Amino acid sequence: MSASRTEHFFLSRESRSEKLLVAYLCAGYPDLEKSVLWAQALVEGGADCLEIGVPFSDPLADGPVIQAASQRALAAGVNLEKVLGLGEVLQEKLSKQVPLVLMSYLNPILQYGMERFAAELAPRGFNGAIIVDLPYEEGETMQALLCRQKISLVPLIAPTTRINRLQKIVQRGAGFIYCISVTGVTGPRDTLDSRISSLIPKIKELTSLPVVVGFGVSRPEQAAALGALADGIVVGSAFIRVIGSFQAEPGRIQEQLKGLAKNLKKALTDTQGNCCSSSPVVIR
Amino acid sequence: MAVTQTLPDARGRFGDYGGKFVPETLSAALEDLEEAYRAARGDPLFQEQLGSLLRNYVGRPTPIYYARRLTENLGGGQIFLKREDLNHTGAHKINNALGQGLLACRMGKARITAETGAGQHGVATATAAALLGLKCEVFMGVHDMERQRLNVLRMEILGARVIPVSQGTGTLKDAVSEAIRDWVTNIETTYYLIGSTVGPHPYPMMVRDFQSVIGEEVKSQAQALWGRLPDYVIACVGGGSNALGIFAPLLHERVNLIGVEGGGKGLDSREHAASLQRGKPGVLHGSYSYLLQDEWGQIQEAYSLAAGLDYPGVGPEHSYLKDCGRVTYTAATDHEALAAFFLLGETEGILPALESAHALACAFKLAPSLSREKIILINLSGRGDKDVEVVARERGKNS
Numbered sequence A: 001m002s003a004s005r006t007e008h009f010f011l012s013r014e015s016r017s018e019k020l021l022v023a024y025l026c027a028g029y030p031d032l033e034k035s036v037l038w039a040q041a042l043v044e045g046g047a048d049c050l051e052i053g054v055p056f057s058d059p060l061a062d063g064p065v066i067q068a069a070s071q072r073a074l075a076a077g078v079n080l081e082k083v084l085g086l087g088e089v090l091q092e093k094l095s096k097q098v099p100l101v102l103m104s105y106l107n108p109i110l111q112y113g114m115e116r117f118a119a120e121l122a123p124r125g126f127n128g129a130i131i132v133d134l135p136y137e138e139g140e141t142m143q144a145l146l147c148r149q150k151i152s153l154v155p156l157i158a159p160t161t162r163i164n165r166l167q168k169i170v171q172r173g174a175g176f177i178y179c180i181s182v183t184g185v186t187g188p189r190d191t192l193d194s195r196i197s198s199l200i201p202k203i204k205e206l207t208s209l210p211v212v213v214g215f216g217v218s219r220p221e222q223a224a225a226l227g228a229l230a231d232g233i234v235v236g237s238a239f240i241r242v243i244g245s246f247q248a249e250p251g252r253i254q255e256q257l258k259g260l261a262k263n264l265k266k267a268l269t270d271t272q273g274n275c276c277s278s279s280p281v282v283i284r
Numbered sequence B: 001m002a003v004t005q006t007l008p009d010a011r012g013r014f015g016d017y018g019g020k021f022v023p024e025t026l027s028a029a030l031e032d033l034e035e036a037y038r039a040a041r042g043d044p045l046f047q048e049q050l051g052s053l054l055r056n057y058v059g060r061p062t063p064i065y066y067a068r069r070l071t072e073n074l075g076g077g078q079i080f081l082k083r084e085d086l087n088h089t090g091a092h093k094i095n096n097a098l099g100q101g102l103l104a105c106r107m108g109k110a111r112i113t114a115e116t117g118a119g120q121h122g123v124a125t126a127t128a129a130a131l132l133g134l135k136c137e138v139f140m141g142v143h144d145m146e147r148q149r150l151n152v153l154r155m156e157i158l159g160a161r162v163i164p165v166s167q168g169t170g171t172l173k174d175a176v177s178e179a180i181r182d183w184v185t186n187i188e189t190t191y192y193l194i195g196s197t198v199g200p201h202p203y204p205m206m207v208r209d210f211q212s213v214i215g216e217e218v219k220s221q222a223q224a225l226w227g228r229l230p231d232y233v234i235a236c237v238g239g240g241s242n243a244l245g246i247f248a249p250l251l252h253e254r255v256n257l258i259g260v261e262g263g264g265k266g267l268d269s270r271e272h273a274a275s276l277q278r279g280k281p282g283v284l285h286g287s288y289s290y291l292l293q294d295e296w297g298q299i300q301e302a303y304s305l306a307a308g309l310d311y312p313g314v315g316p317e318h319s320y321l322k323d324c325g326r327v328t329y330t331a332a333t334d335h336e337a338l339a340a341f342f343l344l345g346e347t348e349g350i351l352p353a354l355e356s357a358h359a360l361a362c363a364f365k366l367a368p369s370l371s372r373e374k375i376i377l378i379n380l381s382g383r384g385d386k387d388v389e390v391v392a393r394e395r396g397k398n399s
């Protein structure tokens, strides 16, 4: 667990100087070639890590934005094999190497074969995996398989996670800790769960891995508030929305993605050291 | 209830099947639910409350009826019907809805949600909510709302809100997904009342236990009626709750158990709901079980004329019972189910639910091959009033 690849990229909290912007993309929305362009734009805008989502027919933890993007990607014929291929392309084409984390629901991985999946991630350029519907008690086998390949299985923690469970999850976790900001599905929101302001420090006490907050985060003000609490943020639906809303002028999408990434990163960075800031705007 | 007690194991597994494959946000809620359920199960007061409702409100025990004219018409083994259609609200679904509704009250939840396909579970949940004074919202696919319009009206009259689900195919699978998303969002205030033996642990166990009243009654009624158990027990399988309800107490007895899936337009067409016979194991809606899916693990559409069977998954315990060979699974097509629907109406004056008509269709094939002393018991899981429109439309097409 301790020497996994992602950890080499995400330095421990003390030695890291910057807050992290993790950007989620639904692979193949609206097609795989475009995904490469979007990824480039996000990295140029300052994303420190890319979460590459495998589209699934029944995404239980996702709101309407990512559901619709997944449907589109599936209709375009995207599957796990192709998403792994995208990793390879990104490894080659990104201007700056950032860690790639594959995000999937469990069933596509089961059908692909867990061992085969675990073995192929690293050669295809991935450093970690997030499996949305594989909670702690079901994850042991997968974790062991991934660990052997030096791939981090990034765990999720929710506002509803209890302390005894939290300890176990964090202990087994690798790469970074993904803290879910709301009880709910993915999608932009105005308010985040107030419990995370006590949850994040608790997680930080238990691990030196970066604690990154996601679900619902879309705006620079939220980034600023969360940047003060956590080691970084994950933004997904907000980027997917940009892709969706500029479909008529695809040329502008890259510029828009880059701009949003830049603003978010700036908001995060501006909060550096400002760790006690209260954040009335976003946290209810 | 020997088997009922031993499976699932502590991890919610029936062999390899089952488990709790859910997003982290739900984990604590599932723990709470399991704890509350185990406490309730061991609490004589809870059992008495439920037992009293089942007797005085639902009308249990339901009779076992000898279908004499039908038996004579088919020739061969004797056909008996376990009359779950006579329950209040017209199907077995109420057994579980009241059990879980009482549990929701015990847990202090003020809002219950449910998914529904045929609308029978939605109606049962709306009924339980009205009775217990709870707020009720039911997720239902838009396609199902159309074909089970009568049940939508019933739910609304009972004070429930029916939330249309247009995602995907607008059927049961999508309604379950939306109900789970709603639960993730409103986890503190909401009790998600699943209508079949599906979903993450402890649901498959809990729903089976609440439905086992069917099989328990069969055991005692059988003694009085025949002085022995039936030779065959047949039930339709959507998610699998009416089937497990009647099978579970009989798993260790010498009884042939047959589960009938929705064969749609035939198992060799792509339009059927035969997850156990044509699916592969995988994870959907929180448990590992047989699923209709493509080679990349994307869930495929199921199809059945019976809305309650139109689901690409199946309860994990059925997957286990299939693999270990204790239960035989087969299918009946839309066409066969319709023929059974009419035959039961014409010979016995009983309109079965289209779901239950699948179990009947299987029995109609089996009966003529058996001698007269053989006893076939069919779980008549619901009544067919809700299906009259669909049946009339189908008859129009074929005439």
Ligand SMILES: Cc1ncc(COP(=O)(O)O)c(C=O)c1O
Binding pocket: B091, B092, B093, B117, B118, B119, B120, B121, B195, B196, B197, B236, B237, B238, B239, B240, B241, B242, B243, B307, B308, B309, B353, B355, B356, B381, B382, B383
């Ligand atoms: C009358 C009836 N029978 C059977 C079913 C199928 O469900 P299960 O397999 O859980 O019994 C339904 C579902 O709606 C139903 O309404």
